[in-house]
Amino acid sequence: MDVLEHAFACPLSHGLHARPAGRLAAEAARYAAEVTLLHEPTGAVANAKSALALIGLDVGGGDRCRMRIAGADAASAHAALGRFLAEVLPGCDEPLTAPPAGPDLALPRSLRAAGVRWRAGTGAAPGFGQGVVVFLDRLPLAPPTGAACVSREQEEEMVRRALAGVRTALEAGLVARPSPVEAAILEAHLAIATDVALAEAIVEHVRAGVPAGPAVARATASFAGRLLAARSLYVRERAVDIEDIGLQLLEAIDGGRPRAIAPVLARPSIVVAETMAPRQFLALDRGHLRGLVLERGGTTSHVVILARSFGVPALTGLAAARADLRAGSEAIVDADRGILVLEPDAVARRHYERRRRAHRRGQERMARRVQAPAVTLDGRRLEVAANVATAEEVEPALALGAEGIGLFRTEMLFMDREAPPSEQEQFEIYARAARVAAGRPVVIRTMDIGGDKPVPYLGLPREANPFLGCRGVRLSLRHPEVFDSQLRAILRASAIGRVWLMVPMVSTVEEVRWVRARLAAARAGLETAGVACDPAMPVGIMVEVPSAALDIARFAAEVDFFSIGTNDLAQYVFAADRENREAGGLHDVRHPVFLRLLAGIAGAARRHGRWVGLCGEMAGAPANLPLLIGMGLDEISAAAPELPALKAAVARCSAADCRGLLERALACRTAGEVGDLLAAFRGRGDAPGLLQRELVTLGSDSASREEAIEEIVEAMAAAGRTQRPRDLEEAVWAREAVYSTGLGHGFAIPHCKCDAVTASSVAVLRLERPVDWGATDGQPVRCVILLAIRASDPDDAHLKVLAQLARRLVHEEFRERLLAAADEEAVLRCLAEELGIPADRTA
Amino acid sequence: MTACPTGIAHTYMAAEQLEKTARALAHEIKVETQGSMGIENELSARDIREADAVLFAVDIEVENRERFDGKRIVRVSVQEVIRNPGAVFARLQA
Numbered sequence: 015m016d017v018l019e020h021a022f023a024c025p026l027s028h029g030l031h032a033r034p035a036g037r038l039a040a041e042a043a044r045y046a047a048e049v050t051l052l053h054e055p056t057g058a059v060a061n062a063k064s065a066l067a068l069i070g071l072d073v074g075g076g077d078r079c080r081m082r083i084a085g086a087d088a089a090s091a092h093a094a095l096g097r098f099l100a101e102v103l104p105g106c107d108e109p110l111t112a113p114p115a116g117p118d119l120a121l122p123r124s125l126r127a128a129g130v131r132w133r134a135g136t137g138a139a140p141g142f143g144q145g146v147v148v149f150l151d152r153l154p155l156a157p158p159t160g161a162a163c164v165s166r167e168q169e170e171e172m173v174r175r176a177l178a179g180v181r182t183a184l185e186a187g188l189v190a191r192p193s194p195v196e197a198a199i200l201e202a203h204l205a206i207a208t209d210v211a212l213a214e215a216i217v218e219h220v221r222a223g224v225p226a227g228p229a230v231a232r233a234t235a236s237f238a239g240r241l242l243a244a245r246s247l248y249v250r251e252r253a254v255d256i257e258d259i260g261l262q263l264l265e266a267i268d269g270g271r272p273r274a275i276a277p278v279l280a281r282p283s284i285v286v287a288e289t290m291a292p293r294q295f296l297a298l299d300r301g302h303l304r305g306l307v308l309e310r311g312g313t314t315s316h317v318v319i320l321a322r323s324f325g326v327p328a329l330t331g332l333a334a335a336r337a338d339l340r341a342g343s344e345a346i347v348d349a350d351r352g353i354l355v356l357e358p359d360a361v362a363r364r365h366y367e368r369r370r371r372a373h374r375r376g377q378e379r380m381a382r383r384v385q386a387p388a389v390t391l392d393g394r395r396l397e398v399a400a401n402v403a404t405a406e407e408v409e410p411a412l413a414l415g416a417e418g419i420g421l422f423r424t425e426m427l428f429m430d431r432e433a434p435p436s437e438q439e440q441f442e443i444y445a446r447a448a449r450v451a452a453g454r455p456v457v458i459r460t461m462d463i464g465g466d467k468p469v470p471y472l473g474l475p476r477e478a479n480p481f482l483g484c485r486g487v488r489l490s491l492r493h494p495e496v497f498d499s500q501l502r503a504i505l506r507a508s509a510i511g512r513v514w515l516m517v518p519m520v521s522t523v524e525e526v527r528w529v530r531a532r533l534a535a536a537r538a539g540l541e542t543a544g545v546a547c548d549p550a551m552p553v554g555i556m557v558e559v560p561s562a563a564l565d566i567a568r569f570a571a572e573v574d575f576f577s578i579g580t581n582d583l584a585q586y587v588f589a590a591d592r593e594n595r596e597a598g599g600l601h602d603v604r605h606p607v608f609l610r611l612l613a614g615i616a617g618a619a620r621r622h623g624r625w626v627g628l629c630g631e632m633a634g635a636p637a638n639l640p641l642l643i644g645m646g647l648d649e650i651s652a653a654a655p656e657l658p659a660l661k662a663a664v665a666r667c668s669a670a671d672c673r674g675l676l677e678r679a680l681a682c683r684t685a686g687e688v689g690d691l692l693a694a695f696r697g698r699g700d701a702p703g704l705l706q707r708e709l710v711t712l713g714s715d716s717a718s719r720e721e722a723i724e725e726i727v728e729a730m731a732a733a734g735r736t737q738r739p740r741d742l743e744e745a746v747w748a749r750e751a752v753y754s755t756g757l758g759h760g761f762a763i764p765h766c767k768c769d770a771v772t773a774s775s776v777a778v779l780r781l782e783r784p785v786d787w788g789a790t791d792g793q794p795v796r797c798v799i800l801l802a803i804r805a806s807d808p809d810d811a812h813l814k815v816l817a818q819l820a821r822r823l824v825h826e827e828f829r830e831r832l833l834a835a836a837d838e839e840a841v842l843r844c845l846a847e848e849l850g851i852p853a854d855r856t857a
Numbered sequence: 858m859t860a861c862p863t864g865i866a867h868t869y870m871a872a873e874q875l876e877k878t879a880r881a882l883a884h885e886i887k888v889e890t891q892g893s894m895g896i897e898n899e900l901s902a903r904d905i906r907e908a909d910a911v912l913f914a915v916d917i918e919v920e921n922r923e924r925f926d927g928k929r930i931v932r933v934s935v936q937e938v939i940r941n942p943g944a945v946f947a948r949l950q951a
Contacts, residue, residue: 749862749863752862752863752916753916753936755866757867757870757939758939758940763866763870765863765865765866766863766865767863767865767893790936790939790940791940801865801866803865803893810894813865813893813894814894816865816866817865817866817868817869817890817892817893817894818869820865820866820867820868820869820870820873821869821870821872821873822873823870824870824873824874824877824939825873825877
């Protein structure tokens, strides 16, 4: 029999790791032929139908490999695998989840100054927590002692039953629709549990006379060991998943008796382990779990992913951590800074208490901003909604402040499958979205598909210009049965919640009338069958084709609402494809001509009493917001992560100012001029005064210069005067490094000019116990005054006031007044009077 | 002349300290500050010509130094002025 070959170099920069190995194994498994992979650099050969065996080859990016195929259907296998290697494999390289963006790996100054004991690690799951140290041991993979080998056939039968049992349990877990994180882990485990090479290895041991239990233990150890020797950290992290499956098999063989895999937590705890399996993490009482320390493993292990999804702070890469720690002692995991603090003292406790308060405040501020409706300074309401593509995205969107779903894209339901989704399948999805939205509107857009999308069952024609061809509603016209099925599903969902129907790519009124006719027929059919639906469901269109954009008056008579799709509209208006390198630059939604069109659409819609929203990418940029407010839109819809910033931006604008801005923008000649106009436009209420109640702290228990500066910077952050407190802190220390700002008589005047400051400020901190500041007169400091100036165009008036404040501090009477002031208000009054700032300018 | 590194606080504290101390010692003084707001209370050619003493209380380079050519200049740090203005004045009189 001939052996067919494919010689290739691994096209994946991260090498042949779990996902691509799994896909290759699945592809190879479709054929009866034997398929093996030779890794030329090492000469090792693996069964290509086993993902584990492939991973064990440790094929790196660029490594030369040879795939060998022999057997009955070798020819077709060879052809298919050739295609796979050329077309599918290169695309399997999704970026491995990167570690959380830039953790600031640095010991806080106050902790360093106080000499706390600490170890450096890598922050893998964000946050910080304190608890007693509890050690966790590795999975108990000792084989069960007991019943001697009955017969090899029976032992083999036990193994097969165990494998089947574990597979069934994992599949059941997946059917129960777990969270995406848990689903990913279950899938990875299922791939291991169904891996042919693993099963073969266990059976081989049994046939050689080893009882089932020890056979599992040996095979598990062997595969895990091979993975632990891999070059790629990602692959090494998978070893613990193999051990997890090994344990499940052992438990199954042992009559289903579960083994103790994790300690019981009785109080707030930091769990420390060399390595951890996902099920061990899940077995820990999360009510008491405050943090994780993993000696080995990186940031892509399943445990870390679970920790992130459950909000448990985690540190990795602390080699031999257990040797440094005593079980039962206190420790703090600070994954934001990548440090582990051992046996924290009062200074450390104060520091983390401050950070806890800051964190809580940030959450509260976010919650307040997010849940309030978006209203301008002069009372104009703008609905801020979210664009989604699945029902699962609705809840997170609401959590970020979405007041509705302005666009529910349905294409995903139709793509990448052999046949269209059934009415029932669609109904369940739309109904879930409507239910979760709890009374907020959900605008469902009918299938928006064109020749460029993978939908084989629709028999889409090959078009020279798919964007100018059969897509959107035009396609629905061609496939009325598919369309009707979607209409019925949407109508049924309209009985569950507030559902609006929207049609894409409409260019003529006839199309709208056709849709309404189909809708009426569908509704009649449902009513006859006694199925409920909303008789007044609003029907609207996407405004993205110029022939509709220029004829709003006529369309207003046919539809209930409009939603402007600026992405495609701009493409058609400028006759430029955004993705086209040559022409893409012409596509600019800020161009005055385009703005005039948008304003015209909005104006016409309002004149005819129709709701008008905007769901293109343009809505997602807070910088564009003043223009959109000026146009008088009823709603904007954008990706959920943008919503908090958008709502905050709305609250800072005055609609009257925005209308004026729009007028000026329409008079510009180029998009560049509009851009300049927007950059210079600052909503009113953007510039607070120098003083604010929250910037005055009395009775502080800070015990060092480092702590005092941390505390006063924290007050700035709490008052919203900086978004980057670490940078502000560093700028203050940069000035301290020149020479101490302790100016004698118990006063210190740290100051800086930096762009981490959002508004120039004066902050005051009075200390219960004076601290050493390295002052010129050697006296400790009782009163700290921070002068923080915004770097970009600082207000000259502010500079004058600060210079004045500095001068006043030279005079004893002023200093005495500040020291004697009874409370925060008194301090503020003293400052305001001295500096001639009118009282109501204290923010 | 006073000029400190950041030009926000010490420049003006030093100026204030000098003016306060000069008053107490019954001297006439004019202080030019070079800070974040630029040059304020600029010393004119006449001011410089008629001065008995010139003091640079500075931590950085002074702007338009040529104005003082020919005059005897006493140079101290900004910190010294703030900490011990009396001693600084004593040096000027020496």
